Amino acid sequence: MSVATKSVGAALSRVDGRAKVTGQARYAFEEPVEGVAYAAAVTATIAAGEIDAIDAQRALALPGVLAVISHDNAPRLGETDDGELLLFQSDTVHYRGQIVAAVVAETLEAAREAAACVRVDYAARDHDVELTAEHPRLYNPEKVNPSFPADTAHGDAEAALAKADVVVDATYTTAPVHNNAMEPHATLAFWEGDDLTLYDSIQGTYGARRTIAQVFDLDPERVRVIAQHVGGGFGSKGTPRPQSVLAAIAARMVERPVKCALTRQQMFASVGYRTPTIQRVRLGATQDGRLTAIAHDAFEQTSTVREFAEQTCVATRMMYAAPDRLTRHRLVALDVPTPSWMRAPGECPGMFALESAIDELAVACNLDPIELRIRNEPELDPEKGIPFSSRNLVACLREGAERFGWAEREARTDGRWLIGSGVASSVYPVYRSPSKATARFEPDGGYSVEIAATDIGTGARTVLTQIAADALGVDTEHVRLEIGDSDFGQAAIAGGSMGTASWGTAVVRACEALLAQGEGEATVNTADEIKAQSELSRHAFGAQFVEVRVDADSGEVRPNRILGMFAVGRVINPKTARSQFIGGMTQGLGMALQEESVMDRGFGDYLNHDLAQYHVPVNADIEDIVAAWIDEDDGELNPMGSKGIGEIGIVGTAAAVANAVFHATGKRVRELPIRLDRVLA
């Protein structure tokens, strides 16, 4: 065995990079299987009502069609709390685009043509698809995602606001946005007796196994979910989506393996999105910018299928020190697709509002916005009253300001362009979830490590190899890492920025156990270790700095440069970390300037349902983007000393852009996206 090197911290290229660029890496839909059939979904063309009749005759008469599935003939499914998965169980239509039938055929082409020939007659009723802050059916949810209280109050924020020297009271709105991962949601399903196997495009195989087992009323041991390579998810693949269930139902009915991939258009209805929000933020402060009150009210939507309550105000509860604080979430169930997780659910839209309001307060107090934030830095977590494991927001603001040239910033003009700069803070919680890993001596002198982690494009396979190599004291080439298979046991999903921390802990402990026993294999579950960790407030922090130019004639906003400065514990791989940060900031830029799922009120669906009409940033939009991080040594996290980095990049970006637009133009745009017509208005 060669001498061990320190792998963690090295800018290792992706261990699966070659397989990906040469097309050898297989995604769910690409898995070769004999005798496969293809399923195509038929979706509702009304937003609310009932199915009267389904006429499958024309579809069934087409060559190659094997079956038409609907509530007329589908098997009864088991219980699950995700009603979006209970396909074909009733004749009720909850939203336009809901899957109401499907065709299974010998080829994808035949399935799709036949799907277009299935005739569905409806009894439609009037639909209600518009979120407003005055909606008569607004209600107070019991909790917000995943299990936070909907409302919190510390002290008397109303009274504090009433007597504050300076008050900011502003309402911000964010548009619904869709995750739009590159790889569409896709599943291959096949049954062997009562054993079900899914090759699925999903962010977590172990959790998916449990959910699928519930839906089909099976013992979880009979279900296996495999996800070797996943082309992004941004939260929308956190749990099985309808195509997972559709493929499995179809496979059972035609007694063949079945592949089902959603179209891009269908992804705008079936797989979740970020709810639109209406947020009122009220800040009270002394003349010298010390916060006395923070109140944050969020209004958001869910569907009539199931409740998803985005935790929009949760970051506000712990961000700044103010003695009197109030946060509230109100929800309305509309005839719309169910919203779900999208990169930094809660923090992302919530911090747009809070960090815009903080910028407005800095203007009102005539203070530099960085200085204002420093003056309101809390000693303890304001909500829980406990220490932070580490909190380096101020360091990020100061170091970022230095690198960005913040002190020299000035609003200026260059021809028809108005130029200005903005800053915003970012935060994202640090979580871990119990995970199980197995490490093994291999006959060739190397090691193998198994864990049901998923690499959704983040580089998880690479960083876990680095972590294992260090734990074993060997070079990375001596470690064979196997992931993406529910048979490996309990594991965190690739979500909540907790993948690496959760899986890495398990990998380290399994490797340690293996070395201690000196032979064979060792399996470890981290449930007890995580339960025993000390009670501290654990968060990653960051600050985004943006310089924009705004066309004085057209209102077009273009970012000249973007800098993100982060405090995320130990960075395990600078190369893949940079990719996560700039990816997050790019998505934040999309949210700030372009991304918007347009609700067609007349028909009740998201109208611009493809990537030609729904604009995500392209290379030309990103001129100069830099991600950097401070050295942060936090011994209260996990064996690697790392914090999650998948989501914090997006969090403050939109507010930094909006604040820069204000600096450049003097116009405060409180609605996202900051379209040119909103700048001109």
Added chain:
Amino acid sequence: MKAFAYERARDAAAAVAAGADGATFLGGGTNLVDLMKLGVAEPQRLVDVSKLPFDAIEETPEGRLRIGAAVRNTDLAAHPLVRERYPVLSQALLAGASGQLRNLATVGGNLLQRTRCSYFQDVTKPCNKRRPGSGCPAVEGEHRNHAILGHSEHCVATHPSDMAVALAAIGASVHVLGANGERTIPIPGLHRLPGERPQHDTVLNGGDLITAVELGAPAPRSVYRKVRDRASFAFAVFSVAAVVEPADGALQDVRIALGGVAHTPWRAERAEAVLRGAEATPERFAEAAEAELAEARPLRDNAFKVPLARNVLIRTLAELTA
């Protein structure tokens, strides 16, 4: 997607005969194939005209350019004579689509691309252009990027081409081979306003094959300015192509066309009339913009296009004549 027959046209006459018999011409396929996937276009027979010998860019004896209909957008934008004599055309092409699409898209196909109105592209919804008589949901629905000029109650869609806007300002003509022989159609004039028959984008008949585009007099002093929601790969919210010929401190000739405002590339004749022979001053530019936009009839949610067009038109003329 429905099954269809594909054939490559043997020659232009055979293509025209097939077209008159109901076949659909296929150029680069960058729009038609999308529409086929969406079920918006369901041709039974595709005749590929992209390999016909219309792929040359030739100089005419008068120093103008004749561009074969099958010339790819990328090649046209990069052609040295286009860049030198018709910068507005090169700029418009490069402002459109993406590099990959421009590599495939042909000149003929670019002119005949369909609107990107969301309702037109969604077969589950009505659209008078796709299904005449079914109604136009955009009038009351989502129409932020729809027309402000020349629209009708039957259709408020815009023409998506950047290239066509530049051609309208340059003053080009289209050579067409049809069942009754060759003819020439000027741009503007190829595209039509929606009126009561929005299903017809152009004045062409079945079987009419565009063989070439002939450009008007060289326009070395010209510019294309496109306003859009992202920096690349987005259709115009508004665009302007402008050509000027200054002489003796006055504007001897001015030609202006607007994009993103109408069912056709919109030749701004009222603005031109104000400016022809006038001095190049900000006041005159503003007057010209007002004259053109006085006709604007914005919809509920696209009134912003009027000040946007005014601002950008004034600035573009000022920069071009500076």
